[in-house]
Amino acid sequence: MTEKTGDQMKRIKIHYPDVTEEDRPLYANAVLVNHTPWDFALHFDYLVMPVGMPPDQDVELHARKVAVINIPATLMRGLIEALQANLEHYESQYGKIDIPKKREQE
Numbered sequence: 001m002t003e004k005t006g007d008q009m010k011r012i013k014i015h016y017p018d019v020t021e022e023d024r025p026l027y028a029n030a031v032l033v034n035h036t037p038w039d040f041a042l043h044f045d046y047l048v049m050p051v052g053m054p055p056d057q058d059v060e061l062h063a064r065k066v067a068v069i070n071i072p073a074t075l076m077r078g079l080i081e082a083l084q085a086n087l088e089h090y091e092s093q094y095g096k097i098d099i100p101k102k103r104e105q106e
Contacts, residue, residue, distance in 0.1 A: 028066040
């Protein structure tokens with residue numbers, strides 16, 4: 001990462017901690033995003049879809065909270081750009097990710 005101060009450019013090296021056994025991967029298949037004037041809140045949840053959902057009835061699902069991450073508004077644009085760059089890299093290697101279409105009601 002580089003940072004410009006005055007007429008000079010400084011290099012900044014970020015050291016990330018090693019992954020330990022205490023670190024456990026988290027899995028979320030749903031995310032809710034909220035914001036205030038100062039920050040964004042990313043609520044990561046896990047939903048289990050019931051097998052054999054009745055097509056003519058409403059179904060109520062209960063999400064299990066995985067994590068809530070609050071980040072300052074000033075970081076949001078950089079996060080979006082990093083996610084976009086990683087998505088483009090992923091799709092160049094593995095193909096386009098298609099969003100599933102809704103099933104049509106019979």
